Amino acid sequence: xxxxxxxxxxxxxxxxxxxxxxxxxxxxxxxxxxxxxxxxxxxxxxxx
Amino acid sequence: xxxxxxxxxxxxxxxxxxxxxxxxxxxxxxxxxxxxxxxxxxxxxxxxxxxxxxxxxxxxxxxxxxxxxxxxxxxxxxxxxxxxxxxxxxxxxxxxxxxxxxxxxxxxxxxxxxxxxxxxxxxxxxxxxxxxxxxxxxxxxxxxxxxxxxxxxxxxxxxxxxxxxxxxxxxxxxxxxxxxxxxxxxxxxxxxxxxxxxxxxxxxxxxxxxxxxxxxxxxxxxxxxxxxxxxxxxxxxxxxxxxxxxxxxxxxxxxxxxxxxxxxxxxxxxxxxxxxxxxxxxxxxxxxxxxxxxxxxxxxxxxxxxxxxxxxxxxxxxxxxxxxxxxxxxxxxxxxxxxxxxxxxxxxxxxxxxxxxxxxxxxxxxxxxxxxxxxxxxxxxxxxxxxxxxxxxxxxxxxxxxxxxxxxxxxxxxxxxxxxxxxxxxxxxxxxxxxxxxxxxxxxxxxxxxxxxxxxx
Numbered sequence: 119x120x121x122x123x124x125x126x127x128x129x130x131x132x133x134x135x136x137x138x139x140x141x142x143x144x145x146x147x148x149x150x151x152x153x154x155x156x157x158x159x160x161x162x163x164x165x166x
Numbered sequence: 167x168x169x170x171x172x173x174x175x176x177x178x179x180x181x182x183x184x185x186x187x188x189x190x191x192x193x194x195x196x197x198x199x200x201x202x203x204x205x206x207x208x209x210x211x212x213x214x215x216x217x218x219x220x221x222x223x224x225x226x227x228x229x230x231x232x233x234x235x236x237x238x239x240x241x242x243x244x245x246x247x248x249x250x251x252x253x254x255x256x257x258x259x260x261x262x263x264x265x266x267x268x269x270x271x272x273x274x275x276x277x278x279x280x281x282x283x284x285x286x287x288x289x290x291x292x293x294x295x296x297x298x299x300x301x302x303x304x305x306x307x308x309x310x311x312x313x314x315x316x317x318x319x320x321x322x323x324x325x326x327x328x329x330x331x332x333x334x335x336x337x338x339x340x341x342x343x344x345x346x347x348x349x350x351x352x353x354x355x356x357x358x359x360x361x362x363x364x365x366x367x368x369x370x371x372x373x374x375x376x377x378x379x380x381x382x383x384x385x386x387x388x389x390x391x392x393x394x395x396x397x398x399x400x401x402x403x404x405x406x407x408x409x410x411x412x413x414x415x416x417x418x419x420x421x422x423x424x425x426x427x428x429x430x431x432x433x434x435x436x437x438x439x440x441x442x443x444x445x446x447x448x449x450x451x452x453x454x455x456x457x458x459x460x461x462x463x464x465x466x467x468x469x470x471x472x473x474x475x476x477x478x479x480x481x482x483x484x485x486x487x488x489x490x491x492x493x494x495x496x497x498x499x500x501x502x503x504x505x506x507x508x509x510x511x512x513x514x515x516x517x518x519x520x521x522x523x524x525x526x527x528x529x530x531x532x533x534x535x536x537x538x539x540x541x542x543x544x545x546x547x548x549x550x551x552x553x554x555x556x557x558x559x560x561x562x563x564x565x566x567x568x569x570x571x572x573x574x575x576x577x578x579x580x581x582x583x584x585x586x587x588x589x590x591x592x593x594x595x596x597x598x599x600x601x602x603x604x605x606x607x608x609x610x611x612x613x614x615x616x617x618x619x620x621x622x623x
Contacts, residue, residue: 120231121190121191121193121194121227121228121231122179122188122189122190122191122194122228122231122232122235123188123189123190123620124186124187124188124235124240125186125187125188125189125500125615125616125619125620126500126501126619127184127185127186127187127500127501128185128500128501128502128503128505129184129185129186129239130183130184130185130505130506130509130576131183131184131239131243131246131506133250133506133507134505134506135504135505135506135507135508136253136254136257136505136507136508138254138257138258138261138263138313138507138518139313139314139315140504140508141264141317142263142264142317142513142514142518142519143513143514143519143579144513144514144515144519144531144532144582148422148448148450148494148495149321149355149377149450149532149533150281150450150451150453150533150582150585151450151451151453151581151582151585151600151604152513152578152579152580152581152582152583152585153495153577153578153604153607154504154508154509154513154577154578154579155498155503155504155509155576155577155578155608155611156494156495156496156497156498156503156611157503157504157508158499158502158503158504159499159502159503159504159505159508160315162499162502162503
């Protein structure tokens, strides 16, 4: 019996990335709080 | 570290450091909660009492699944990222990739809740000259290293009160971007009062994003967003925004509202935006001094939390009806979101992102403008206040003591430095009220993402 369903996610521990090409955190709609989870990875965006 | 919560009929378990997200049944939910503190036998004994309909063998299988996930690095993953916290900033040291141009420190509305004190930022009214703006763009190119995409936000006050300079600056940027191997992405933030056909055509041609300020219901919007005669702006701006958005033809925009103590039930305002035909929405909690009449209170908190949950339910409901919409804070791409370096490096204010005043002074971000102590330098001499810049350079998620035990730290990167400073006096403090709202938003965002992922299977 399956008790746990794992949703596909980016594996953070693989330590990939770090190119710095992504959008600056505050440079879109909010301007008064910081969230980075809703930011896109520039490389992932280009490969889509 | 893990975080378990129940929302939208799902038991959700996040493995904070791997980023893994699991949906589990009730037995697995309880088991994961006990896993690190108890032996296999203790757990099976305890859960047999709690789930009498389940057999010991089934619970044993469940235990094995949890153990395999731990083995595979998808549960109870330790945080090994701290030594990497300044890697990105070191690697991109000195690179500036985004500027917030304060094109006008003046406004044609007189909103008392404005963090920018009606656009004046606690100083004199002023507009940016073309010469200052041009120098700011040259400064950005000169300091952008190998980065190709450069972001420039036209901000205020109300930037359309200085629209000719905005247009001239964009024309200048376009004329030099190719020779420098750069591409400018412009954002315009506007209250809508001066939006006309010329603005719409220009913005749709030149701006990758526009942020349109609307608080939702007419009575809510007009409570704060009034002109200097005290007249509400809702009726004037809504038709303009509708025309603007329709003409964008799918290009990025956000209807951006602020909710305050006057409307902790902000879902009604989101609903109003939807009813007006807008689908790309953002609704931000007000940022103001504690004690301000518009400030959110402890009594507002449970109402706001419930609103966030109902908003998540509304999104899923509208998905089913074929009328989806976007809520800025619930945008989360579980498979392609930001890398770990981005998640731990902090927001970038004062290093890769700065604000430029109409006089050409540099500040760590738009929210610090007007606070003399934080002036970094200017666009002619560059950053001269290296002591302050160093404070911001070190401002990563591990610099915030309170964040070390927070499950949401890799979703906020330590939060907003300005909010931290204004609530605690230190950029490495935390704005706890904002953190509570942020954690709730992340729980909802992940629940929506999970429901969508499961629905697509």
